[in-house]
Amino acid sequence: MTTFLGMPTTAPRGVGNLRGDEPFPAAAHKALQDGQLRRNLGHATTTIRRKSGAVIGELPDWQELREAGSTLKANTMARLPELLDQLEANVTAAGGVVHWAADANEANEIVTDLVKATGHDRVIKVKSMATQEIGLNEALEAAGIAAVETDLAELIVQLGNDKPSHILVPAIHRNRAEIREIFLREMPGVDPALTDEPAELAGAARRYLRETFLSTKVAVSGANFAIAETGTLAVLESEGNGRMCLTLPETLITVMGIEKLVPTWRDLEVFLQLLPRASTGERMNPYTSMWTGVTPGDGPQNFHLVLLDNGRTAVLADEVGRQALHCIRCSACLNVCPVYERTGGHAYGSVYPGPIGAILSPQLTGVEDNASLPYASSLCGACFDACPVKIDIPSILVHLRNEVPHPRAEKAAFGAVAYTMDHPALYTRAQHAAKLSRHAKKLPPPLNGWTASRDLPEPPAETFRDWWAKR
Amino acid sequence: MSSRELILGRIKAALGDTAVPEVTRDYRPAAGQEPDIELLIDRLVDYKAVVHRSDDVAGVVASLNPGRLVLPPGLDPSWVPSGATIVDDEYQAEAVLTASTVAIAETGTIVLDGSPDQGRRRISLLPDLHICVVRPDQIVASVPDAIARLDPRRPLTWISGPSATSDIELNRVEGVHGPRNLHVVLLGGSVE
Numbered sequence: 001m002t003t004f005l006g007m008p009t010t011a012p013r014g015v016g017n018l019r020g021d022e023p024f025p026a027a028a029h030k031a032l033q034d035g036q037l038r039r040n041l042g043h044a045t046t047t048i049r050r051k052s053g054a055v056i057g058e059l060p061d062w063q064e065l066r067e068a069g070s071t072l073k074a075n076t077m078a079r080l081p082e083l084l085d086q087l088e089a090n091v092t093a094a095g096g097v098v099h100w101a102a103d104a105n106e107a108n109e110i111v112t113d114l115v116k117a118t119g120h121d122r123v124i125k126v127k128s129m130a131t132q133e134i135g136l137n138e139a140l141e142a143a144g145i146a147a148v149e150t151d152l153a154e155l156i157v158q159l160g161n162d163k164p165s166h167i168l169v170p171a172i173h174r175n176r177a178e179i180r181e182i183f184l185r186e187m188p189g190v191d192p193a194l195t196d197e198p199a200e201l202a203g204a205a206r207r208y209l210r211e212t213f214l215s216t217k218v219a220v221s222g223a224n225f226a227i228a229e230t231g232t233l234a235v236l237e238s239e240g241n242g243r244m245c246l247t248l249p250e251t252l253i254t255v256m257g258i259e260k261l262v263p264t265w266r267d268l269e270v271f272l273q274l275l276p277r278a279s280t281g282e283r284m285n286p287y288t289s290m291w292t293g294v295t296p297g298d299g300p301q302n303f304h305l306v307l308l309d310n311g312r313t314a315v316l317a318d319e320v321g322r323q324a325l326h327c328i329r330c331s332a333c334l335n336v337c338p339v340y341e342r343t344g345g346h347a348y349g350s351v352y353p354g355p356i357g358a359i360l361s362p363q364l365t366g367v368e369d370n371a372s373l374p375y376a377s378s379l380c381g382a383c384f385d386a387c388p389v390k391i392d393i394p395s396i397l398v399h400l401r402n403e404v405p406h407p408r409a410e411k412a413a414f415g416a417v418a419y420t421m422d423h424p425a426l427y428t429r430a431q432h433a434a435k436l437s438r439h440a441k442k443l444p445p446p447l448n449g450w451t452a453s454r455d456l457p458e459p460p461a462e463t464f465r466d467w468w469a470k471r
Numbered sequence: 472m473s474s475r476e477l478i479l480g481r482i483k484a485a486l487g488d489t490a491v492p493e494v495t496r497d498y499r500p501a502a503g504q505e506p507d508i509e510l511l512i513d514r515l516v517d518y519k520a521v522v523h524r525s526d527d528v529a530g531v532v533a534s535l536n537p538g539r540l541v542l543p544p545g546l547d548p549s550w551v552p553s554g555a556t557i558v559d560d561e562y563q564a565e566a567v568l569t570a571s572t573v574a575i576a577e578t579g580t581i582v583l584d585g586s587p588d589q590g591r592r593r594i595s596l597l598p599d600l601h602i603c604v605v606r607p608d609q610i611v612a613s614v615p616d617a618i619a620r621l622d623p624r625r626p627l628t629w630i631s632g633p634s635a636t637s638d639i640e641l642n643r644v645e646g647v648h649g650p651r652n653l654h655v656v657l658l659g660g661s662v663e
Contacts, residue, residue: 007481044516044640047641064499071492074492080486094624100474168637179639201639202647238637265563273498281637283631290623291626314481
């Protein structure tokens with residue numbers, strides 16, 4: 001295979017967490033047998049839908065904000081080269097260092113080298129989808145560097161030797177009793193009298209991480225937004241672990257997808273209204289940190305920004321699919337999706353689960369590596385309605401289904417149908433033949449896949465054409 | 472070819488001759504509404520902050536028994552109760568007293584920008600009690616109003632209630648890594 005330099009390229013295989021071990025239907029089948037998982041998910045998604053609906057209802061201009069968010073992102077994507085240039089210049093002028101990473105391997109290498117150069121062997125991390133996508137923790141570990149996740153849900157996942165299953169709340173599949181068990185089993189120095197009261201569980205995490213926050217000299221973060229006009233970065237969070245990572249260490253390394261950009265400072269007035277209400281169902285998340293390069297005497301004095309492609313340019317090259325890059329990672333589409341609510345996030349295989357994952361992952365990897373994901377949806381459209389930046393997820397799902405390699409038998413069958421419908425005599429005969437098979441519930445191989453989970457529609461006793469002929 | 476040139480080349484190839492769409496801004500703009508102090512109080516209380524309407528900051532601080540108190544360098548000295556235990560090291564402090572830059576009524580958010588009366592970011596992060604003073608002229612109605620007032624080149628911390636998490640069953644629980652107690656003193660009229 002020849003790769004032309006400068007042509008949009010998908011994310012490489014063998015690194016990162018964009019591809020699952022098995023196709024969605026197989027993984028979903030297993031997940032559906034876990035009754036506890038479905039109860040936990042049903043409870044959590046019902047809670048968040050109620051909260052989010054209430055605070056969205058408080059804003060008289062929610063639809064106008066969505067439209068602004070949507071057009072702002074489309075505008076940004078069309079001007080990406082110019083805006084990235086501007087961001088780089090402004091971050092550099094403010095004392096930061098900008099790095100460009102073509103893919104996951106290069107990003108992991110850059111971050112590993114930067115950490116090694118500090119002479120430290122432990123980093124604290126703020127929850128970041130980009131670093132999960134590229135498998136940064138695994139790469140750091142291979143280089144002898146410990147990466148400590150500080151977000152409560154990430155901590156639950158890390159201590160439980162588990163995988164994240166939701167964009168915003170990676171441990172959404174765990175209930176309070178399970179979290180208590182993980183803490184009792186895996187958290188050094190935990191109080192054995194710990195109950196499953198959420199406030200007590202949060203307190204346990206506070207005590208456990210405090211010393212780590214105070215003694216670790218290097219932090220790795222993602223970014224929710226970067227402002228081209230000023231070089232400012234923004235991280236939205238709840239617990240204060242983000243503030244700890246962004247202000248206490250000497251060195252801060254931020255890994256950010258190239259699509260996270262917004263043109264101007266003013267544009268944040270749109271996204272800071274959209275994101276918290278769509279995401280955690282709050283009017284505003286407890287803490288948002290914004291920083292521009294380095295501030296003398298306040299916060300990390302070494303700041304590195306790693307700009308990541310890893311398949312994003314391949315998404316951008318698809319005129320229909322590129323909207324997926326508008327995503328602000330709120331996870332509202334997961335919370336309303338009837339498929340996600342039943343299968344959970346692990347079934348999607350990628351760090352990006354749910355409806356957005358079903359359109360983002362196949363585009364980042366190339367559709368052949370995630371061929372079942374465009375079908376992981378009933379096309380009900382709830383995700384489109386919930387999306388704060390109006391990504392038309394159902395249309396992109398259909399678009400991607402057309403790009404998935406189709407089996408030869410299916411192609412032959414549809415060819416035969418088309419031929420028959422073109423020839424009236426054949427069509428009449430086919431209808432009569434169908435009548436004879438009235439009691440068949442399943443199609444014969446190789447078409448039996450279609451009827452594995454569906455009943456064949458029953459043909460009527462009399463066809464329309466027969467009825468018409470008798471009139 | 473550097474990765475920078477490579478990525479920028481890929482983006483240009485991906486975009487081709489994509490037209491730049493207009494941005495639609497039909498939402499409520501800045502300066503459209505009067506700030507509503509009652510709404511601010513309602514929002515702060517809803518997210519478990521404690522609100523004091525008082526001009527006697529030192530009195531409020533003393534009543535909270537703050538213990539070891541850390542202060543930003545440019546704080547109004549009249550706000551500090553006499554006899555308070557002042558420490559220089561935020562790592563040892565139990566409480567912090569700061570001013571603020573902007574308060575947003577609609578969301579119950581207070582923004583600090585690292586000015587001398589607010590101090591560097593870590594002093595309002597490590598202590599368990601944050602007492603934050605808001606002047607009436609610092610209250611704005613909405614997020615766009617706050618954006619219009621703030622300087623993004625300063626380090627900004629937006630605070631909406633005490634530290635919290637939604638990570639356990641997606642319900643908001645107060646008290647993780649940041650200050651677990653947030654007290655807001657609203658100046659300009661003692662209604663308490």
